[in-house]
Structures are given as C-alpha cells and as structure tokens.
Amino acid sequence: MPYHEFECSKCIPERKQHAVTKGPGEDLTSCLPKGYLNTIPGSISERGCAYCGAKHVIGTPMKDVIHLSHGPIGCTYDTWQTKRYISDNGNFQLKYTFATDVREKHIVFGAEKLLKQNIIEAFQQFPDIKRMTIYQTCATALIGDDINAIAEEVMEELPDVDIFICNSPGFAGPSQSGGHHKINIAWINQKVGTVEPTITSDYVINYVGEYNIQGDQEVMQDFFKRMGIQVLSTFTGNGSYDDLRAMHKAHLNVLECARSAEYICNELRVRYGIPRLDIDGFGFEPLSQSLRKVAMFFGIQDRAEAIIAEETARWKPELDWYKERLKGKKVCLWPGGSKLWHWAHVIEEEMGLKVVSVYTKFGHQGDMEKGIARCGEDALAIDDPNELEGLEALEMLKPDIIFTGKRPGEVAKKVGVPYLNAHAYHNGPYKGYEGWVRFARDIYNAIYSPIHQLAALDISRDPIPTDKGFVTQRMLSDASLPEEIRASTTLRQYSGAYDSVTPLRDKTYPTFDSRPAAAE
Amino acid sequence: MEDVTKTRVEQLIDYIMKNCLWQFHSRNWDRKRQNENILGMTTKLLCGEPVTPETPEDKCYWVDAFCLAEAYRERHPWLATLGVDQIRELMAKLHEQLDFQTITGSLNEELSDQHY
Ligand code: SF4
Numbered sequence: 001m002p003y004h005e006f007e008c009s010k011c012i013p014e015r016k017q018h019a020v021t022k023g024p025g026e027d028l029t030s031c032l033p034k035g036y037l038n039t040i041p042g043s044i045s046e047r048g049c050a051y052c053g054a055k056h057v058i059g060t061p062m063k064d065v066i067h068l069s070h071g072p073i074g075c076t077y078d079t080w081q082t083k084r085y086i087s088d089n090g091n092f093q094l095k096y097t098f099a100t101d102v103r104e105k106h107i108v109f110g111a112e113k114l115l116k117q118n119i120i121e122a123f124q125q126f127p128d129i130k131r132m133t134i135y136q137t138c139a140t141a142l143i144g145d146d147i148n149a150i151a152e153e154v155m156e157e158l159p160d161v162d163i164f165i166c167n168s169p170g171f172a173g174p175s176q177s178g179g180h181h182k183i184n185i186a187w188i189n190q191k192v193g194t195v196e197p198t199i200t201s202d203y204v205i206n207y208v209g210e211y212n213i214q215g216d217q218e219v220m221q222d223f224f225k226r227m228g229i230q231v232l233s234t235f236t237g238n239g240s241y242d243d244l245r246a247m248h249k250a251h252l253n254v255l256e257c258a259r260s261a262e263y264i265c266n267e268l269r270v271r272y273g274i275p276r277l278d279i280d281g282f283g284f285e286p287l288s289q290s291l292r293k294v295a296m297f298f299g300i301q302d303r304a305e306a307i308i309a310e311e312t313a314r315w316k317p318e319l320d321w322y323k324e325r326l327k328g329k330k331v332c333l334w335p336g337g338s339k340l341w342h343w344a345h346v347i348e349e350e351m352g353l354k355v356v357s358v359y360t361k362f363g364h365q366g367d368m369e370k371g372i373a374r375c376g377e378d379a380l381a382i383d384d385p386n387e388l389e390g391l392e393a394l395e396m397l398k399p400d401i402i403f404t405g406k407r408p409g410e411v412a413k414k415v416g417v418p419y420l421n422a423h424a425y426h427n428g429p430y431k432g433y434e435g436w437v438r439f440a441r442d443i444y445n446a447i448y449s450p451i452h453q454l455a456a457l458d459i460s461r462d463p464i465p466t467d468k469g470f471v472t473q474r475m476l477s478d479a480s481l482p483e484e485i486r487a488s489t490t491l492r493q494y495s496g497a498y499d500s501v502t503p504l505r506d507k508t509y510p511t512f513d514s515r516p517a518a519a520e
Numbered sequence: 521m522e523d524v525t526k527t528r529v530e531q532l533i534d535y536i537m538k539n540c541l542w543q544f545h546s547r548n549w550d551r552k553r554q555n556e557n558i559l560g561m562t563t564k565l566l567c568g569e570p571v572t573p574e575t576p577e578d579k580c581y582w583v584d585a586f587c588l589a590e591a592y593r594e595r596h597p598w599l600a601t602l603g604v605d606q607i608r609e610l611m612a613k614l615h616e617q618l619d620f621q622t623i624t625g626s627l628n629e630e631l632s633d634q635h636y
Contacts, residue, residue, distance in 0.1 A: 029625035036630070251576060262546060266636045275580035278541035286539070293583040345538045365628040370544050373537035 002031055004380055008388040014040045018383040020372075028369050033383040035365040038174045043386045045175075046361050046408055052078060053176025053362070054168035054183040055135040058260060061211045061237040062244065063087035066122045066129050068098040070115050070147060071137025075099065075170070082406065084424040085211045087238045088218065088505050092129070098122055102139055111140055116150050123161060131241040133164045141169035162241070164191055175362035175384070177259070177337065184263035187235075187244065188271070197246035201230035202514055203298040206250040206268070209261030209338075210281070212237025214428030215501030219435055220256075220281055222504050227295055227303040228512035235261055248272045252297055254290075256281055259337035259367055281431040282339075282439075283346030284312060284319065303512075311433040319350060321491040322440035325477040327352035329447055332397060334382075334390070334404040335422035337363040341370035343403070348376065351440055356397045359385050361405075387411060401447050416456035418446040434496050441494045448473040525613060528598070532614050533621070535591060542584045543622050548631045551623050554581075555615060561585035563611040566592065567604045 002021050009015040017034045039045040048056070051069075056078045060067045069076050079097040087093060100118045102111045119132065134147055151163040168182035205224065210217045217237040224231050232250045233243040253265045253276045265276040277293060280286035288308045295304035331353045333340055340358040347353045358371045359382040372381050380393060390408055394417055402412045402419045409419035420426055420442055430439040446452070450471045457464060478486050485491070497503075536543055542554050557578075562585040564571050573582040592599055602610065623631065 028621050029627065032627040034629075252580070258541070258544075258546075263636060266546070266550075269577075270636075273576065275577045277580050277583065280541065289539075289587055293587060296583045296586060297579050341541075364630055366544055366546055366630060369622075369626070369628055370541065373544075 002026060003033075004382075006389045006392050008392050009043070009386070012040055012042050015043060015386075015389070019385075019389070020381050022372055022375060022377060022379050022381065024377055026377075028373060031372060031381075032365060032368055033381055035360070035363060035368055035383045036174060036177060037384075039384055043384070044388075045384055045386060046405070047174075047384060048078070048176040048362070049138075049170030050168050050172040050176060050179035050182065051075060051135060051137050051170045053173070053179030053260075054166050055133075055179070056083060057176060057211070058180055058183045058236055059133050059135065059166055060093050061085040061087075062133070062239050062241055063089050063091075063093050064129060064131060065093065065241050066096075066098055066126060066132045067093060067135070068100065068118060068122060068132060069135045069137060070100045070111070070118075070140045070145065071102050071135075072139060073099040073101050075137045082424065084214050084428075085237050086215060086501070087212065096126075100140075102137075107139060107143055110143060110145065112145050112150055115140075115145065115147065116154060119150070119154050119163070120158075123158060130161045131163075132161065133166060133241075136165075136167045136169045138170040141167070141171075164241075177362040177364065180260040181263050184261060185267070188247075188264050188267045191245045192268070193245070193248045195242050195245035197232055197243065197249050199230065199232075199249065201228055203227075203229040203300065204232050204250045205229055205252045205254050205294065206233050206235060206247050206274075207231050208235040208253050208255045208265055209257030209259075210234055210237050211257075213423070214425045214430075215504075216281065216429045216431040216435065218501050218504050219429050219432035222507065223291055223307055223432070224294070225507075225509045226307055227291075227300060228510070229294070229298065235264060248274070250274055252277060252294070254279055254294055257338040259363060280342055280346070282342050283350050283436055284316065284433060285350065286342075286346055287431075287433065287436070288312070315433040315437050317491050318437045318494050319440055321488075321493055322437070322444050323350065323352045324481065324485050324491065325444055326440065326447070328354060329400040329443075330354050330356045330397065332357045332359075332393065332399040332402040332404070332417075333422075334359040334385075334402055334408065336361050336405065337367055339403070339422050341367060341374055344371050344374035350436070351443065353443070355379055356399055357382065357393055359383070359390075361385075391415065401443060418449065418452050420446055429501060434500055437494050438496070438500070444477065445473065448477045450476065525610065528596075528610060529613050529617055531596060532592065532610075533617055535595065536588070536618065537621075539591070540584070540588065543618060546630065546636065547633065548623055551631070552619070555618050555622065557581040558584045558588065559611060559615045559618065562588045562592075563608060565589040566599065566607050566611065 002023050003016050004019040004021050005016045020031050020033050022031050076097050076099045100114050147165050166183050166186050168179040172178050217234050221231050233247050253268055253274050255265045255276050255278045268274045269276055279290035291304040295301045333355050337360055340360050344355050355375045357380040360367055402417050403422040405423045412419045426442045429435040545551050545554050558581050561571050561582055566589050573579040
C-alpha cells in the first residue's frame with residue numbers, strides 16, 4: 001500500500017494508514033486509505049459531530065420549519081455565519097436559530113419541562129410555521145430526556161402542528177457522517193408516507209442530497225421544470241417539510257450527494273421500489289449526461305437535448321475563457337465529503353486544473369474510492385486530516401489554490417495559498433452551466449488576485465519590489481498567453497448577473513401534453 | 521490477456537472510473553447487481569441487440585448503459601471493427617475487471633456491512 005507518512009504525525013503511527021499517494025499503475029485494489037473511523041486521539045481533527053451532520057447539514061435546509069436544538073446554545077454555533085443554504089421563502093431557516101438553552105440546573109433536574117415551554121413559545125412566536133424538527137444533543141441525550149414523549153404531548157395539544165424528532169447526539173458516530181445516516185433513517189421511518197401529494201406531471205422525481213447552497217437546487221429545479229418534470233421533494237435544500245413526507249410517490253430518486261443521502265434512496269428503493277439514479281450536477285459534460293439520463297428514464301430525451309444545446313452555446317465560450325487561463329494550475333481539493341469525487345475529474349477536464357491532492361473530513365472509504373478513481377497519478381489522498389498535516393501537505397505540494405471549508409481555508413491563506421470555500425461557495429451557485437462558469441471565475445479571481453499576491457510577501461523576509469507599479473488580474477493571467485487566445489473574439493469572461501437565482505423564482509414554464517408512455 | 525485486449529479493457533474501465541458513479545454503490549451485493557445489469561445491457565447495446573427495459577429499475581440500468589455505450593462508441597472507434605463475439609468477450613473481461621476493482625479486490629471495509 002503506497003501509504004504516505006506525514007513528518008508531523010510520526011508520533012501518531014495510526015495516522016499512516018489514512019493517507020496514500022496514487023502512484024503509477026495503482027488502482028483501488030492497491031491504494032485506499034482507511035476511512036470513517038473514530039479520530040485518533042492526539043490528532044486535532046477538522047470534523048463536526050453527529051448532531052452537526054444531522055442538523056446543520058441535512059435538517060436545517062428544510063425551509064418551512066422551526067429547527068430547535070434541545071441542548072446548550074453552543075451546539076448551534078454553525079448556523080448564521082457558516083451556512084448558505086438559501087430558500088425561496090425569505091430564508092426563514094437561516095434567519096432564526098432556536099435552542100432550548102439547557103444549563104447546569106437542567107442537567108441536574110431534567111430539561112423536559114424546558115423543552116415543552118420552548119416548543120410552544122416558538123410556535124406562538126411564528127404562528128405561520130406549523131412544522132418543527134427537534135434535534136437531540138449530547139447533554140440532553142445523556143440525561144435521558146424523552147423528546148418523543150414531549151413532542152407527542154404538544155402535537156395533541158396543538159393538532160395543526162407536526163414535529164419530527166432527530167435523535168442524533170454529537171457522540172452518535174465518528175463524525176458528522178454518522179448524523180447524516182441517522183437523520184436519513186429517522187425521516188423515512190417517521191415521516192415518509194404520511195402525506196399524499198398532488199401529482200401534476202407524468203414524470204415525478206425526488207431530488208435527493210442537494211442542499212441549495214447559494215441556489216444550486218433552484219438552478220437544477222429550473223432544468224427539471226423546463227423538461228416538464230415535477231420535483232416532488234428536495235432532500236433537503238429549499239425543501240418543504242410536507243413535500244418530503246410524500247417522497248414515496250416519486251417515480252425516480254435523483255441522487256446528487258450520495259455521501260449524505262444515499263441511505264434514504266436505498267431505503268426508498270427497498271421499501272417503495274423507487275430506483276436510485278446517481279448524478280453529477282457540476283460541470284458541463286457530467287451535468288449534460290445527468291439531464292440526459294433523467295430525461296431518458298421518462299422517455300423525453302429531446303427536452304433534455306434542447307436544454308443542453310442552449311445552455312452549452314450560451315456558456316461554453318465563457319468557461320473556455322477561464323480554462324485557457326487556469327491550465328496547469330495545481331489544486332488541493334479538500335472538501336468535506338462528496339465534492340472530492342464530484343469535482344476531481346471534471347475540473348481537470350473542463351478547467352485544465354491539476355488535482356494534486358484530495359482529502360475528506362468525514363467521507364467513507366467509498367468516497368475515497370470514487371475520488372481516487374477520478375484523480376490522476378501522484379495525487380495525495382488524505383482521510384480526516386489534522387491541521388498540521390494540512391500545512392505539511394501545502395508546503396510539500398505547493399498548490400496554486402485550495403478548495404476547502406472556511407476553517408482550513410483561513411489557515412491556508414496564512415501560508416499564502418488562496419482558498420475557495422468548497423462547502424458554502426464564494427459567489428455561487430456553482431451547479432448548472434452558468435454556475436460552473438461562476439466557479440471558474442471565482443478560481444480565476446482567487447489565483448490571479450493582485451492583492452493576494454502582494455499579501456503573500458512577508459516584509460520581514462522577502463524583498464519588496466518597490467520598482468513595480470500596479471498590476472491587474474489580466475496582466476497576471478495573460479502574460480504568457482498566445483496572442484490568438486488573448487485577443488480571441490469568441491472567448492469571453494463571465495457575463496451573467498450578480499444574482500442568477502432570484503429571477504428563477506418568477507419564471508413561467510411550458511406545459512406539456514400527457515404522454516401515454518410515461519413511467520408509472 | 522493479450523496486450524491489445526488488456527489495453528482496451530483498461531481504456532474502458534478508465535472511462536467508467538472517471539465518469540460514472542453507478543459502480544460505487546455502498547454494499548457488495550449492491551455493486552454486483554449494478555455491474556451485472558448495467559454492463560449486461562451495455563454489451564447488448566454495443567452488439568446491436570434490442571434492450572427493452574420494462575420496470576423502473578430496469579430503466580434506471582438502461583439509462584446508464586445507454587450513455588456508456590454511446591460514450592464508448594464515440595471515444596473508441598476500434599469498437600466498430602469488432603464482431604459481436606469479440607465485443608461480448610471484451611465486455612466479459614471488462615465485467616470481470618470491474619467486479620475485481622470494485623468488489624472482490626476492493627479494500628473498502630464497509631462493503632460487507634450487513635446493514636445499509
Ligand atoms: S458534540 Fe455534543 S455538545 Fe458538542 S456541538 Fe455536538 S451535540 Fe453539542
């Protein structure tokens with residue numbers, strides 16, 4: 001096994017099995033790190049807890065719901081300032097954070113009374129919202145509060161409300177991924193099948209594992225609607241609680257982030273016979289293939305082809321403008337879970353970047369299989385890295401940019417490596433054809449930022465070029481480009497609007513005649 | 521395997537690994553089912569035999585198989601020079617290799633988990 005041992009982790013020998021380099025001729029039978037194991041003591045992990053994975057990743061993107069954490073307010077830290085799963089109802093789920101504010105005295109005397117008071121108060125404060133999710137945390141799990149019983153009591157007293165209980169305290173798994181699993185299963189067990197939906201199309205899907213980061217879901221939904229496909233529910237970005245109770249009535253589950261949501265798709269297949277189609281919504285070619293596959297499933301491929309042709313013609317020249325300027329730039333692709341495989345190959349193919357490393361904080365070995373399969377030779381793959389390993393890898397690999405979360409991202413900036421936020425994005429959405437160009441633009445802006453380059457100079461160490469004047473991005477990026485590229489009249493920079501999502505909300509869509517051959 | 525077949529199988533596997541997701545379902549039995557059905561249909565499509573998916577599950581295999589067959593035809597003009605038996609033989613080897621890489625030779629310890 002081509003393990004990579006970090007100097008800084010020599011004192012934690014178990015870490016060696018968590019990093020591999022994909023050498024020439026290596027494949028998945030010879031090159032795969034360990035994964036989804038408890039973090040080794042002594043390694044300061046970048047992971048979140050199982051409550052965080054259940055609530056902050058999967059639960060809270062549901063838009064018409066009071067999301068209440070039963071525990072200390074500290075557990076709700078990752079809310080306003082780190083999450084960007086927007087919604088078309090004024091971002092209710094982002095604007096308000098609810099916690100029962102459990103304190104020492106409740107640990108001693110119990111917090112059930114406090115919980116009930118909080119539930120009722122929250123519904124009173126927001127009389128238009130009739131749905132709630134309650135999340136267990138470490139403290140309340142340990143004292144044995146019976147959240148279910150309290151929720152039942154409230155539902156009896158307030159018959160127009162519905163409450164979902166997510167029993168995934170922080171310790172319920174090695175990482176946030178344990179929480180993803182728990183909430184998937186809890187949702188299908190408690191809620192799926194409890195609402196009968198109105199079916200408006202012959203073609204009905206659940207769009208699963210999509211969290212509407214900066215509008216991704218709305219972009220994809222636009223494509224589906226243009227094809228006359230009903231998105232019965234989205235699990236869970238911009239998703240509605242009652243729509244998600246009706247997931248059992250879809251014809252197809254279209255699965256985007258398999259890491260966080262394959263569980264519910266697998267269960268829907270076993271329990272309701274709804275098949276699972278895994279797709280990639282990022283990148284022109286993978287997205288085109290994905291739209292084509294969904295359409296083919298329903299026998300409406302012509303509708304997908306029309307969208308693919310229109311969108312490609314509109315946006316490809318802009319993607320290629322950036323590709324010319326990003327060719328050969330080295331990337332550390334260090335996201336949380338699924339983006340390491342969603343992006344690994346396509347950023348090389350369509351943007352000319354070179355992936356020198358992939359890592360995952362909470363991915364399983366299955367994610368590493370997909371990621372390693374998709375990257376080229378010499379890529380360093382790391383599972384559950386710690387900060388020192390990250391710094392050592394940056395020093396060794398010297399990437400031009402890193403795609404990661406905001407905490408490791410800020411660390412990278414300090415050592416002069418520009419970073420893009422792979423979880424919440426910089427100027428997303430990144431899905432869709434236009435979104436992919438927005439991503440390329442963000443990469444370009446980060447790599448060729450004159451201020452970033454200036455900031456990388458250390459005045460205590462580096463010579464400061466006082467003889468040089470102001471530079472622009474174009475001066476930096478175009479310096480070594482051939483004239484025909486630089487002066488090309490077909491290639492152009494991103495020309496879309498600042499906000500590419502809001503206009504989608506008022507769009508009207510074509511109506512299609514019912515087709516007898518539609519899938520049942 | 522003779523060299524030319526080996527190279528061809530490697531090219532075909534490489535496309536699947538870099539562009540597809542269906543071969544990486546989460547359990548051994550899941551992967552077996554996926555590989556068998558999708559590659560089975562791809563083989564038929566490449567051999568010019570009819571594939572008529574009836575159930576929703578079959579349709580799901582079929583869309584992946586159809587796109588794979590198209591991609592193979594587009595990327596590998598040498599496929600057009602092969603006879604039906606040669607294609608079947610090549611695809612059988614591909615199936616064997618894919619099962620090895622994703623199931624029997626896989627280092628993924630979760631594949632044999634009893635639960636989903
Ligand atoms: S580990 Fe426990 S206490 Fe800490 S944030 Fe998670 S649920 Fe709260």
